[in-house]
Amino acid sequence: MGSHVNLAYDYPVLGAFWTIMWIFLWVMWIFLLFRVIVDIFRDDSLSGWAKTGWLVFTIVLPFLGVFVYVVARGRGMGKREQDHVKARMDETDRYIRETVGATGPASEADQLAKLSQIRARGDISDEEFRRAKEKVLHS
Structure with a gap:
């Protein structure tokens, strides 16, 4: 009967x-890795070769590649994210205006x-129509 049962109290709190x-650090690392990869593809100021170089560096040496990318280009990551969100909001607003069809109040x-x-x-x-008509004409 040499079997040993691990119980919850056998695992120390520390x-x-x-x-x-x-686990938390590993999940954060995965998020950072994908954030850097998305930023590489989103950056319009980088040429195709520069994007390829950063991507290869990030994939071949992930820890070093991500940390060097964040140090070298991290300042612009937030700005690029803001520009992307603003462009998406402008696109959504434009779509809503086109869908509604009118840009101003009805005449x-x-x-x-x-x-x-x-x-x-x-x-x-007829009475409700008359009151609404007066309201439209007097506003």
Whole structure:
């Protein structure tokens, strides 16, 4: 009966702390590696050969490559991320404006035409139409 059962209290608290810390550092390293690779491809100021060189350096010697990249080009990483987010927001805003079709508020004639359509369908009464029409004409 030489079997040994490992119980939870056989694993010291300091050992659990170090294990959690190493897992955390490993996950952070993976995030940093992918962040650097994305930044290499996103940077328009780098030529194709420069991107290839950084990518090969990062893949062949990952720890050294990432750390050298962060030291050499890390200052611009945040700016490039902000520019990318701003471009995405501008693209989304442009799409919304195109989808809506109007860039400004509807004219009085458009509002009155819509009110007439609503009254013709019977969704509002003549009295409600009159009040809405007055509101449009006086605003």
